[in-house]
Amino acid sequence: MPQTSSDSTTRISRSVAPPPVRDPDDESPAGCRALFSSAPARGGGRIPEDLLARLSRHRDAEVSVLRITALVTGISLLLHLVSSYTTRSTAASGGGGDDPVVVAAFAILVGCALLQLMACFSARAFVYRLAMAVGGGTYLLMLVVDVTLFFSRGESRLGPVHLGDYCAIPAVMVAAAIGPPLGLILAVAMTAVAAITNNHASSPVSQLLSVGHGLIVPLPFFIAFTMGLSAARRLDARISRAHREILCEIRSRELRETEARFLAHIHDTVLTLLRAVASGGIPPDKDLILSHLTPSEVPTPDTWIPVADAVRMVREVVADAAPGTRIIVTGKPAPSGVGPPGQVVTAFCGAVGEAALNSIRHARTDDRRCVISWTGRGEITGFRVQFTDGGIGFDPASVPENRAGVRVSITGRVAATPGCSVDVRSRPGSGTRVTLSWRRPADAGNREDAALPSLYRLTGMYITHSPWFALAAVTVLTGVSLVDEDCTHGLAWGIGIAALAASVFAVTSGTTERLGRRPTAVVVASVVLMIVAGALTGTMSTDAWPAGWWMYATQVSLPLLAIRCRAVVALVTTFVCAALVRVLVLVGVDVQGADTGILMFAATTITGALVPLLVRRATAGFPVAVEATRIRSAGLSRVTTRTSFLGESCGWVGDLVRAVLDDARPETDRRRDAKLLELRLRDAIRSPLLDRPRMNRAVWEARARGVRVVLLDERSESSALRGVSGGNPDPASVALTGVRSAAAGIIDAAVDGQVTVRLLPEGRTNLATVVSEVRGEVHYATFDHEGRAATRHMRSDD
Numbered sequence: 001m002p003q004t005s006s007d008s009t010t011r012i013s014r015s016v017a018p019p020p021v022r023d024p025d026d027e028s029p030a031g032c033r034a035l036f037s038s039a040p041a042r043g044g045g046r047i048p049e050d051l052l053a054r055l056s057r058h059r060d061a062e063v064s065v066l067r068i069t070a071l072v073t074g075i076s077l078l079l080h081l082v083s084s085y086t087t088r089s090t091a092a093s094g095g096g097g098d099d100p101v102v103v104a105a106f107a108i109l110v111g112c113a114l115l116q117l118m119a120c121f122s123a124r125a126f127v128y129r130l131a132m133a134v135g136g137g138t139y140l141l142m143l144v145v146d147v148t149l150f151f152s153r154g155e156s157r158l159g160p161v162h163l164g165d166y167c168a169i170p171a172v173m174v175a176a177a178i179g180p181p182l183g184l185i186l187a188v189a190m191t192a193v194a195a196i197t198n199n200h201a202s203s204p205v206s207q208l209l210s211v212g213h214g215l216i217v218p219l220p221f222f223i224a225f226t227m228g229l230s231a232a233r234r235l236d237a238r239i240s241r242a243h244r245e246i247l248c249e250i251r252s253r254e255l256r257e258t259e260a261r262f263l264a265h266i267h268d269t270v271l272t273l274l275r276a277v278a279s280g281g282i283p284p285d286k287d288l289i290l291s292h293l294t295p296s297e298v299p300t301p302d303t304w305i306p307v308a309d310a311v312r313m314v315r316e317v318v319a320d321a322a323p324g325t326r327i328i329v330t331g332k333p334a335p336s337g338v339g340p341p342g343q344v345v346t347a348f349c350g351a352v353g354e355a356a357l358n359s360i361r362h363a364r365t366d367d368r369r370c371v372i373s374w375t376g377r378g379e380i381t382g383f384r385v386q387f388t389d390g391g392i393g394f395d396p397a398s399v400p401e402n403r404a405g406v407r408v409s410i411t412g413r414v415a416a417t418p419g420c421s422v423d424v425r426s427r428p429g430s431g432t433r434v435t436l437s438w439r440r441p442a443d444a445g446n447r448e449d450a451a452l453p454s455l456y457r458l459t460g461m462y463i464t465h466s467p468w469f470a471l472a473a474v475t476v477l478t479g480v481s482l483v484d485e486d487c488t489h490g491l492a493w494g495i496g497i498a499a500l501a502a503s504v505f506a507v508t509s510g511t512t513e514r515l516g517r518r519p520t521a522v523v524v525a526s527v528v529l530m531i532v533a534g535a536l537t538g539t540m541s542t543d544a545w546p547a548g549w550w551m552y553a554t555q556v557s558l559p560l561l562a563i564r565c566r567a568v569v570a571l572v573t574t575f576v577c578a579a580l581v582r583v584l585v586l587v588g589v590d591v592q593g594a595d596t597g598i599l600m601f602a603a604t605t606i607t608g609a610l611v612p613l614l615v616r617r618a619t620a621g622f623p624v625a626v627e628a629t630r631i632r633s634a635g636l637s638r639v640t641t642r643t644s645f646l647g648e649s650c651g652w653v654g655d656l657v658r659a660v661l662d663d664a665r666p667e668t669d670r671r672r673d674a675k676l677l678e679l680r681l682r683d684a685i686r687s688p689l690l691d692r693p694r695m696n697r698a699v700w701e702a703r704a705r706g707v708r709v710v711l712l713d714e715r716s717e718s719s720a721l722r723g724v725s726g727g728n729p730d731p732a733s734v735a736l737t738g739v740r741s742a743a744a745g746i747i748d749a750a751v752d753g754q755v756t757v758r759l760l761p762e763g764r765t766n767l768a769t770v771v772s773e774v775r776g777e778v779h780y781a782t783f784d785h786e787g788r789a790a791t792r793h794m795r796s797d798d
Contacts (some may be wrong), residue, residue: 035659036696039684040648061232061239066128067120068611069176069225073132073169074116076607080166081109083600101157105142109161112138116173129177136173139163140190147197164198167191168218169607172225180226187222191215199545206483210545212476217555217604220464220563224611227463253418254641258298260416261343262649263685264350265298270653271678277661278675286661293654295646307333307380310345311372314385317349318370321356325368325387333374340374340383344438347417348385351410355387355434363391363432381440388433393426410434465508465560473556474501481537481549488538496533496550502526503557507564513612515564524573527557531577531598535584535591551594555601559608567609574602653681676703687713689736689759690743698744708754709747715759735787739768742781742789746770 085106112135119131143163149156171187178186195214196207269292276282291297305313311333318325339345352370359368367390375382414422419438426432463469478497481487503526506519515523534550546552554577562570581595660673680700684691690711699709736759743757753774760766765784772779780792 035656036693036700037652037655038691038693038696039688040645040652061235062125062229063123063128065225065228065232066125066132066176068228069172070116070119070128070131072221072225072607072610073135073172073176074113074120075610076603077113077116077135077166077169078110079603079606080169081106081113083603084162084165099157099160102160105158105161108138108142112170132173133177136170136177139167139170140174143167143190143194143197147193150197162198164194164214166603167194167198167214168221171218172221175222175226176229180230184222184226188215191218203483205479206546209476209479209483212472213480213546213552216473216476217559219469220560221607221611223464224563251638251641254638255645257343257416257418258642258645260413261346262298262646264347264413265292266653266681266685268350268354269297270657271681274674274678274681278671278678280671284661284667284670284674286657286663289657289661290654293650293657295643295650298646298650305339305342305345307339307374307383310339310348310383313345313349314352314370314372317353318356318387321353322360322368324366325356325370328369328371330371330373339380340438341418343417344383344420347413347420348383348436348438351414351422351436352385352387352434354410355432359387359389359391359432362394363389365389365391365431367391367431376440383438385436386433388431390431393428393430393432395428396424396426462511465510465564467505467508470501470504470508473504477549477553477556480546480552484539484546484549486539486547487549490537492533492536496530496537499526499530499533500550500553500557503530503553504560507557507560513565515561515566520561520566520569523557523561524569527554527573527577528580531580532584535581535589535594548591548594548597551597551601554598555604558601558605562605562608563611565612567605567613570605570609571602574598574605656680672704676700679703683711687711687759688716689713690740690757692740694744695740695747698747702747702750702755705750706752707747707750710754710756712756712758714761735767735783735785738787739770739783742783743768743770746772746779746781750774 115131115135119128122128142158142161146156146158146161146163149158168187168191171190174190175183175187177183191214192211195210199206199210199213270289273282273289273292277284282288311329315327315329318327356368356370359365369388371384371386371388373384373386374380411422411424414420414436417438419440421437423435423437424432425435474497477500481493481497482489487493503523506522506526507515509519510516530550530553534548534553537550539547539549554574558570558574561573578595578598581591581598585592585595656677660677661670680696683696683699690713695711699711702709739759743755747755747757750772751774753772755773756771757768758770759768766782767785767787768783770779770781770783772781778792778794780794782790784790
């Protein structure tokens with residue numbers, strides 16, 4: 001640095017940095033605007049709107065639950081319809097078995113059930129909701145007609161269809177189609193109306209018990225599907241947020257990696273060709289340079305290269321750059337198999353080639369060695385290239401920031417490549433060693449994936465399998481038995497009610513998905529005892545509600561047992577109870593038809609068995625669907641990020657090349673400006689925060705006058721300002737604008753000598769310095785973080 005003269009002529013002045021000025025290039029011709037325009041924004045940008053919209057429509061969990069709902073409702077409705085139709089058509093009380101209205105009603109309901117099953121082939125939530133809306137709406141319309149005819153005429157031709165027997169299934173469809181809570185409210189209302197109509201209850205107490213009975217049976221299914229749908233929607237929202245965060249990280253990383261590859265590509269091709277044009281080595285042909293400015297020319301990370309090919313490529317690069325280098329390969333590379341990624345090999349070749357060229361230019365030795373090694377067999381887990389020379393060495397800390405060879409082509413491109421690291425070691429008199437290493441990243445499958453809640457939480461078992469629900473069920477069924485005029489309320493009745501309570505409280509005990517062996521045994525024994533005791537209470541009719549309360553009670557205990565992952569036990573118990581009733585009939589107990597009723601209720605038990613089975617089946621594929629969505633979104637984000645950045649960047653450099661190497665310009669001007677363009681691009685690479693139109697114009701014109709201009713940006717790598725755009729700028733950003741404006745003015749005023757503009761790293765006392773040296777006089781300006789400038793004018797003997 002120049003020393004202050006002893007005559008103390010140093011002058012210090014302080015001033016406020018000039019305010020940001022309007023870019024004069026706004027009125028410049030298009031060619032000038034292209035020549036001095038800033039490089040495309042780095043490290044910023046947003047996720048594409050179409051990708052954000054896709055994330056907001058993420059419905060994997062909801063579709064899984066809707067598919068379960070469609071399967072369960074479709075299958076169970078078919079079972080109930082088949083059971084009801086065959087039973088009612090053969091029973092004397094059914095009547096109307098040949099009535100075309102009844103046949104048509106059954107056919108329509110079968111079509112609604114099949115519609116749910118066909119919807120399961122879709123992956124869109126809308127299709128499921130539409131199918132359930134059609135199925136549930138059709139049933140609701142038939143129910144309204146049935147109720148209207150019943151209350152207006154005293155009977156309905158739809159009576160033999162017994163819509164109330166399976167009202168819960170269409171009610172679940174309606175609840176799923178509309179969604180909670182309105183869907184659940186409408187489902188409960190449908191069930192209550194159907195129960196009153198179906199059971200022909202006369203007194204208010206009977207009607208209340210009829211509604212309670214009608215709700216107790218389907219309530220576990222209502223809650224299971226409603227809770228599952230709500231949980232799925234919350235999970236979808238959480239997954240969308242997580243995917244959005246992942247994509248932001250992927251986009252940021254992809255921008256950094258793509259930028260590093262692009263800058264290295266520009267350094268190795270465009271800058272080299274521009275230098276050759278300026279020196280007269282090649283014709284000033286813009287097409288030659290433009291041929292390297294397509295996104296396809298920039299290396300991409302999409303390929304894996306066998307080790308043998310990777311070794312060969314590195315050897316060829318070293319041999320071309322530094323002939324005579326001893327190349328040592330540790331081991332025999334496999335000619336095929338999974339090796340390092342293509343972007344790793346490309347980065348290594350570029351970096352080791354630059355290291356070899358630097359050795360040829362500066363090391364002053366013929367002692368050079370390159371060692372290539374790798375780890376792993378079959379699938380390579382690591383790859384390493386080490387280049388050393390015995391030359392004069394250098395101090396890495398003393399390398400000027402305006403030297404892009406080490407900063408961009410060696411350390412920058414390798415460090416920005418996933419899994420790669422670079423180590424440059426040297427000191428004066430001790431040679432240089434450059435080590436490039438790559439290790440395969442850890443398996444991404446170890447990442448914690450989003451998953452649906454447990455079956456116990458997902459299906460609302462903590463509500464339906466609780467003591468409160470058990471108490472409600474026992475209360476309702478006890479009330480039904482009390483209003484049954486044919487029931488003898490004696491010892492058998494007391495034993496039956498006690499057995500009912502034991503079975504319901506046992507099946508709702510515990511918090512595990514699968515009911516334990518002991519409570520399962522209690523449920524089975526209690527149900528069997530309840531059937532025997534109930535049959536001895538004297539209630540005989542199985543058609544007129546509330547007769548046969550003990551038969552209806554099996555619709556509570558056994559489906560709950562099936563939901564608790566004891567489906568086989570529940571179904572076997574159903575058939576045992578039916579057989580037991582048949583035995584009682586044979587020994588003289590008058591309970592004819594109860595066995596058929598119990599078998600009809602097996603459809604509800606089968607429905608309960610389907611819930612955990614289908615939940616497990618559907619949710620087993622849910623993590624795969626989530627991962628597939630993540631991979632598709634991540635791939636799309638990478639492609640759009642890479643394509644957008646490379647397209648803008650290649651187009652920007654291409655515009656500069658066309659403006660400088662325009663065929664209409666004289667060849668001497670093209671060769672002269674080729675050198676200026678090379679320096680211009682180097683400035684854009686190494687000093688992004690100084691790459692502004694006002695600065696670019698001032699630097700270009702000063703260099704054309706013979707002024708040596710050096711731009712040093714030590715702030716861009718540490719500054720959080722990088723990539724900030726729009727909104728109210730950070731105060732430091734305003735200060736930087738003032739620094740650039742003041743520096744451009746100083747550069748404009750220089751007619752010879754050197755001007756050095758340096759942006760200091762984060763954490764320094766000052767923001768920037770501008771040093772102008774002209775014929776022994778030095779003007780040293782420092783800028784603080786408020787944009788205020790302090791200028792020293794010094795004379796030097798140097």
